Every structure is written in C-alpha cells, then in structure tokens.
Amino acid sequence: MSSSQRTVFVTGGAGFIGMHVVPMLLERDYKVRIFDNMFRGDRDKVAELVATGNVELIDQDVRYGGAVQNAMKGCESVIHLAAVSINKSVSDPYESVDINMVGNHNVFAAAADQGVRRLVYASSASVYGDPKKLPMHEDDELAPLTPYCIAKRSGEDLLGFYERTKGLSWVGLRFFNVYGPGQKTTAYYTSVINHFVNRLRQGLPPVIDGKGEQSMDFIHVTDIARSVVAALESEKANVPVNIGTGIDTTVADLAKILINAVGVDVEPTFNPRDVLVSRRAADITRAKEVLGWEPTISVEDGMNELVKLTATT
Ligand SMILES: NC(=O)c1ccc[n+]([C@@H]2O[C@H](COP(=O)([O-])OP(=O)(O)OC[C@H]3O[C@@H](n4cnc5c(N)ncnc54)[C@H](O)[C@@H]3O)[C@@H](O)[C@H]2O)c1
Known part of the structure; x- marks a missing residue:
C-alpha cells in the first residue's frame, strides 16, 4: 500500500482526543491530515x-462542504472528531446544529463520495439521555436531550443512510466520560475532577451536593484513542459501540479517589440539598466483540496519573 493510500483524515484532530489519537496513528505508520x-x-x-x-x-x-471535499482527496480513511460541546449547544443551538449536524453531514457525504475504506465517528453516551437502567446497552432506547446529543444521534442515522446508498463502512463510538492529560478544565463532565483537585491542593475538602450518588463512567483518553484505532482497523463495522469502563463511579467515590491521589488528610463535605441523581455505566460487550477492545486503565490509576501530571505543569 502506498503512503498516500494510508493517509487518515482526522477532523478535530487538534483537540483533546485528537492529540492522543494522532500520535497513535503515527506509531502505526499512518500519515495524518x-x-x-x-x-x-x-x-x-x-x-x-x-x-x-x-x-x-x-x-x-x-461547516464548508466544499472545503471538506477538497481536503479529503487522497485519504484512505476518516476519523470525525470535530464538534462543539454540549454546554455550548444549549446556549447557541444555531452554531451547534451548524457544526455538529451540518458538519457531520459534510464529512460523511464527502467520505461516501470518495469511497473511503472506513469512517470512525465520535458519537457520545449522551444519545441515551437519562438511562432507565444500567449498564447502558447500544440497543437501549435513545432519548437525546440537547442539540449536541440530537446531532450525535442523527449522525449515526446519517451514517446508516450512506452505508445503504453508497456502501460507506463506519463505526460510531459512543464515548462515555473522557478524562486524562490535555483535557480542558471547562469540559462539561470532567469539570468536577478539576474542581475537586483544585480544592484538595489548597488543603480544602471537596464539597459534594446531595449524597454524591450521581455517577459517571470515566474512561481514560488513552483507552479512547485505542478504541478509535481499533475501529479504524476492525473487520466488523456499521454499528454504534459503547466506549467506557463499564464501571459507574459516583461523585462520592471520585472524591475519595482524588483525596488519595492528592494525598491530603481531609473528608468530603456534603452539602444537603436535592440533587437529580443520574447514573451512567456502559455495557462494553459489543466493544469486545466488534473491536476486540477493552479498557486498560482503572479510574484510580488514571486519576493518580492525572494528578501527578497536572502537579508538574
Ligand atoms: N471529551 C469527552 O468527554 C467526549 C465525550 C463524548 C463524545 N466526545 C466527542 O469526541 C470528539 C472530540 O472531543 P474532544 O473532547 O477532543 O473535544 P475538543 O473540543 O477538545 O476537540 C474538538 C476539536 O474540533 C475542532 N473544531 C470545533 N469546531 C470545528 C469546526 N467547525 N470545524 C473544524 N474543526 C472544529 C476544535 O478546534 C477542536 O480541536 C467530539 O466530537 C466530542 O463531541 C467527547
């Protein structure tokens, strides 16, 4: 295979997840655009x-379909990560729909027209809305709540359209709560990590609203990048796949993990008030079956590493 056939087109490749995916692609001898x-x-x-x-x-x-079409020429596969975040989607639905829905379509249509070998799409666990049961399975009902989540879901549907009409081969990765080196401190789900760590570094206890029963499935960005590469190379395709650890970590658990990681002698403080308790954990059976992928970094190890890294930067 010549090197031009092995160029991967990575939208949003300069962002948090992209900056972990691109070096992994280089290690595997791909070129990256x-x-x-x-x-x-x-x-x-x-x-x-x-x-x-x-x-x-x-x-x-x-947002510019012509620019996407031109830039994709000569690429053998596509990883589509570009998007604007969930909180911006509520404050500015127009921009969110433009980038996340029209942008999705521009990338998918170009990939289908140009006959790329595989397209990997960054979907999101938020397509499920508030889950009725745990763990969350790919065949569960989808109930996306915000323009961001609605765009993620419609992206999966559009991929089905281009699969049926033009034979596009795709994998949609439903990322759960991604964390790790390089994450922006404003990231929606992971801001709680930064908030707790900042307090702990000042010797202050983490303050937890309610009983801290709300949970997330925290998945390390290195494992996320491995899943993207696995989806690029898997034999099986054309399905959405959950990417998480399968473990729901409550806010109270997270506080304890971070207290140990920072190494301070405090107990979390609970701020008694009614909190809407939502919980998340991925069923990752399909990820194993379709991608041969499993998470490798426990939340404890990942948070320890993050705390050490951010202490030196
Ligand atoms: N980080 C998470 O917890 C998480 C969870 C679920 C899904 N995802 C999805 O994974 C993907 C990557 O997320 P991330 O955390 O790396 O986000 P990020 O914001 O760090 O990266 C997104 C990148 O897309 C680029 N971008 C934004 N608008 C663009 C546009 N109009 N045209 C071209 N590029 C544009 C940004 O400059 C940025 O480099 C996104 O699609 C996101 O929705 C992330």
Whole structure:
C-alpha cells in the first residue's frame, strides 16, 4: 500500500482526543491530515506533530462542504472528531446544529463520495439521555436531550443512510466520560475532577451536593484513542459501540479517589440539598466483540496519573 493510500483524515484532530489519537496513528505508520478550524485546537502540539513530516494541518471548517471535499482527496480513511460541546449547544443551538449536524453531514457525504475504506465517528453516551437502567446497552432506547446529543444521534442515522446508498463502512463510538492529560478544565463532565483537585491542593475538602450518588463512567483518553484505532482497523463495522469502563463511579467515590491521589488528610463535605441523581455505566460487550477492545486503565490509576501530571505543569 502506498503512503498516500494510508493517509487518515482526522477532523478535530487538534483537540483533546485528537492529540492522543494522532500520535497513535503515527506509531502505526499512518500519515495524518488534520482538518481543524483551531477553535479549540492546540497549535503548539500540532506544530510538533507537523515537524515529523507525517502530519499536515488544514486550518478549515467542517461547516464548508466544499472545503471538506477538497481536503479529503487522497485519504484512505476518516476519523470525525470535530464538534462543539454540549454546554455550548444549549446556549447557541444555531452554531451547534451548524457544526455538529451540518458538519457531520459534510464529512460523511464527502467520505461516501470518495469511497473511503472506513469512517470512525465520535458519537457520545449522551444519545441515551437519562438511562432507565444500567449498564447502558447500544440497543437501549435513545432519548437525546440537547442539540449536541440530537446531532450525535442523527449522525449515526446519517451514517446508516450512506452505508445503504453508497456502501460507506463506519463505526460510531459512543464515548462515555473522557478524562486524562490535555483535557480542558471547562469540559462539561470532567469539570468536577478539576474542581475537586483544585480544592484538595489548597488543603480544602471537596464539597459534594446531595449524597454524591450521581455517577459517571470515566474512561481514560488513552483507552479512547485505542478504541478509535481499533475501529479504524476492525473487520466488523456499521454499528454504534459503547466506549467506557463499564464501571459507574459516583461523585462520592471520585472524591475519595482524588483525596488519595492528592494525598491530603481531609473528608468530603456534603452539602444537603436535592440533587437529580443520574447514573451512567456502559455495557462494553459489543466493544469486545466488534473491536476486540477493552479498557486498560482503572479510574484510580488514571486519576493518580492525572494528578501527578497536572502537579508538574
Ligand atoms: N471529551 C469527552 O468527554 C467526549 C465525550 C463524548 C463524545 N466526545 C466527542 O469526541 C470528539 C472530540 O472531543 P474532544 O473532547 O477532543 O473535544 P475538543 O473540543 O477538545 O476537540 C474538538 C476539536 O474540533 C475542532 N473544531 C470545533 N469546531 C470545528 C469546526 N467547525 N470545524 C473544524 N474543526 C472544529 C476544535 O478546534 C477542536 O480541536 C467530539 O466530537 C466530542 O463531541 C467527547
């Protein structure tokens, strides 16, 4: 296979997850074309990768279909990560729909037209809405609540359309709560980690609303990047796949894990008030069957590493 056939087109490749996926692709001898408008991209890290000679940056926007079509030429596969976040989708639904829904379609239509070998799509656990049972299975009812979540779900449906009409081969990865080095402190689900760590570093206890029963399925970004590469190379395709640890970590558990990681002698404080308790845990049977993927980093190890890393930066 010539090197041009092995170029992966990575939208949003300069973001948090992209910056973990791209080096993994390089290790596996792919070339990478990052397509990112650098709205949240990391220019310094991208420049380091471009210096390897195997990465190029196209500073463009997924909202422009023609730009996507042109830039994708010659790429053998596509990883679509570009999106704006869930909280922005509530404050600005127009922008969210433009980027997350029209942008999805521009990328998928170009990939189908150009006959790429595989498209990997960053979907989200938020397509389920508030789950009725745990663990959450791919065949459970979907009830996306915000424009971001609605776009993620419709993205999966559009991929089905291009599979049926043009034979597009795709995998939609429903990422659960991603954390790890390089994450933005404003990230919606993981801001609780930063908030607790910041207090603990000042010797203050984490403050938990209610009983801290709300839970998340925290999945380390290295495991996420491994799942993206597995989805790019898997024999099986054309399904959504949950990517999480399968473990629901409550906010109270998280506080204890971070107290140990920071190494301070405090107990969490509980702020008695009514909190809407939502819980999350992925059923990851399909990830094992379809991708041969399993998580490798426990929440305890991952949080320990994160605390150590952020202490030195
Ligand atoms: N981080 C999580 O917990 C999580 C969970 C579920 C799903 N996801 C999905 O994974 C993907 C990557 O997430 P992330 O955490 O790396 O986000 P991120 O914000 O760090 O990265 C997104 C990248 O997309 C780029 N981008 C934004 N708008 C663009 C546009 N109009 N045109 C081109 N590029 C644009 C940004 O500059 C950024 O580099 C997203 O699709 C996100 O919805 C993330």
